[in-house]
Amino acid sequence: MSIFSICGLILCACVIAKLIGRQDPDMRVLLSLSVIIISAAGYMDYFSSVADRLRALFETADINSEYVSILLRAVGICIVAQLSADCCRDCGESALASQIEIVARVSLLVISLPLYTAVMELITALINS
Numbered sequence: 001m002s003i004f005s006i007c008g009l010i011l012c013a014c015v016i017a018k019l020i021g022r023q024d025p026d027m028r029v030l031l032s033l034s035v036i037i038i039s040a041a042g043y044m045d046y047f048s049s050v051a052d053r054l055r056a057l058f059e060t061a062d063i064n065s066e067y068v069s070i071l072l073r074a075v076g077i078c079i080v081a082q083l084s085a086d087c088c089r090d091c092g093e094s095a096l097a098s099q100i101e102i103v104a105r106v107s108l109l110v111i112s113l114p115l116y117t118a119v120m121e122l123i124t125a126l127i128n129s
Helices: 004-023 026-061 065-090 095-110 113-128
Strands: none
Touching: 004 026, 026 065, 065 095, 065 113, 095 113
16 A cells, blocks of 8 residues: 555545544544554555665664664554554543553663663773773
8 A cells, every 4th residue: 555545545534534523423433443454554564664674774784683673663662552542532532542652651661671781781881991
């Protein structure tokens, strides 16, 4: 699916959601969720090609593959959290959206702990030399 197809689908869904939003708000939410799922499936191909390209670049630069994995997981967490929080806000649940964002931030901290450890080891090695 090209970016133009995805944007066209989303814009059409926005127009339809505006038209049916007053009469049936529940249907509006279902329409939004279904378009999000369809568009996410459409750009997963792009994400996999970007991930492959990043892995190749990091391998060329001789950077640990664990760091690439952390980077890709962080990007995935950010995308999923943003989509989920936006869906919650569309449903009028801003407290739940905030909770999703907090959980995502904590998850990012947890998965990036190996990076912090490596940076601290590097700083300690530089100080001791």
